[in-house]
Every structure is written in C-alpha cells, then in structure tokens.
Amino acid sequence: MKIRKVGYYPNPDDQVPESGGIHGCYELLVIQQGHANLEWLGQLYTVEEPAAFLLSPNSPHKLLSSSTSLRYLYVEFEIIDATIFPALPQLLQWNSLQGRMETMQSEVELFRQSMQVLEQLVKQYAHEKSPLLEEALMNDMRKAIVLVRYLLDNANRMEGYIESVQQSQYRTIEAIMRYMESHYREELSLQHLSDLVHLNGSYLIRLFKKLQGKTPFHYLSELRMNAATSYLQNSSLSIQDIAQASGYNSLHYFSQAFKLKNGMSPSEWRDRNNGTG
Structure with missing residues (x-):
C-alpha cells in the first residue's frame, strides 16, 4: 500500500474544501460530523455522521452539498494486491449501508473508534510527511479495510437473521x-x-x-361484524340468534356496535338490504 494524498476539512491551512473528482487511486472518505450528499457512480448518497465511503479507482465522485457543520477526511491510496480491497458489488453494498447500520451498534462503534485514530494520523501526516507516520497510516488503512469486510460479513448474516x-x-x-x-x-x-x-x-x-x-381485537370485531352482516342478508335468523352466532354475548352490545359501523340498527339494515327477516 502507498499513500497518495490525504486531506481533511475544516483545515486552517486549506480554506477551500475538496469537492471530489476522478483519479486512479482507491479512496476512503469519512464523514465525521454533519450531513453530506455524495454522488458516486450515478448513485446519490445522503448521510449523516458517522459514514465512511470506499471509492474505487477512476470512479467519478462529488460532494454535492453539505451542512455548515460538516467535518470530513479522505485518504487516497494505491494497493499492490487489489484482492484485499472489496470488489465493486461489496463497495456498492457498503456505501449503501452508510447511516443504516443501527442493528450493528457494537461493531459500528469499533469502526468509529478506528476512524478517530485515523483522523489523528491523517492530520499529523498532512503536516509532516514522515515515513514512520506513513507506515502507521497505512497500517490503520489496512485495518479499516479489514473492518469493512468484517462489517459487511456481519451485515449479510444480520440481514439473513432479520x-x-x-x-x-x-x-x-x-x-x-x-x-x-x-x-x-x-x-x-x-x-x-x-x-x-x-x-x-x-x-x-x-x-x-x-x-x-x-389490533387483534379490531380484526376479531371485523370478523364478527362480517359474519353478522352475512347472516342479516342471507338468513331468516332473529337478531338475537345472529348476535350469538356471530360471537356477541350481548344483543345490546351487538346492536350498538352495528349501528356505530353502519349508521343504523341491524333490523333497519336488513330491511334496506332486502333481507328475509
């Protein structure tokens, strides 16, 4: 692995924030605070912190808009062994999960802590291009990628469980x-x-x-009322017998419930609907 470029915002030494573009390197973009809209490969991602996007080489990306409290960092890097980096389908899945991993709180907290350490390294490395700092940064980047793969594996298992x-x-x-x-x-x-x-x-x-x-009892009431309505229309049973046959223990309660639903008594409804009673 080799670090190509790092940056963070807000940066007192760089008042113009990066808005994206296209380059031939892999990139980690971490939204640390606020909310942001990221366009990548024709997809629009609207997220709030914390969020960490992984971007593949030569893929156009752009921060379209952001909150005034936005705080982010990015690392552009090269990889000799590309197999350690998630493939495009996994990248799409990972990026779509940003801001939607509530069911994985403990695992996400682990990743968040890793990003906090990475932030300190990025800020230090941005001002001091020390080979030792670069080695530490690369080690943390490797760890971040492994954690992403771990979280993706957990997300897939959690999705199956849910x-x-x-x-x-x-x-x-x-x-x-x-x-x-x-x-x-x-x-x-x-x-x-x-x-x-x-x-x-x-x-x-x-x-x-x-x-x-x-509720289940609302559904039960619907069943009983539907049965009573069918009896009223298709049988010559008395109102009392219909109430009992439909599950109502009280004729008075049945009449009240029927009138509340239909605006008339069971007898009136039967007469208007050509019943046989």
Missing part, C-alpha cells in the same frame, strides 16, 4: 388470524391468544398492529 425473524413474525400473526377466523364465535381473551403463540400479550398486540395495521 429476514428469518420477520418471516417467523408473519407466520405467528397468520396463525393467530387463522385461529380467530375459526373461533370468532367464542370468547377470546388476550391471555388465550398470547398463550397460543407463547408471546407476551402487549408484544402480541404491538406486533399484530405493526404487521396488519390493526
């Missing part, structure tokens, strides 16, 4: 929905439903609402 968890959550809620569809006539408590799937009751409500946009 996908597995999400599938499990959907299956759980589907099971609850199918159960309610078969047992809507019965008295169903939160405790009973949560015991079926071995979940805490409050968590079950939150998860159901997250995935279905409604």
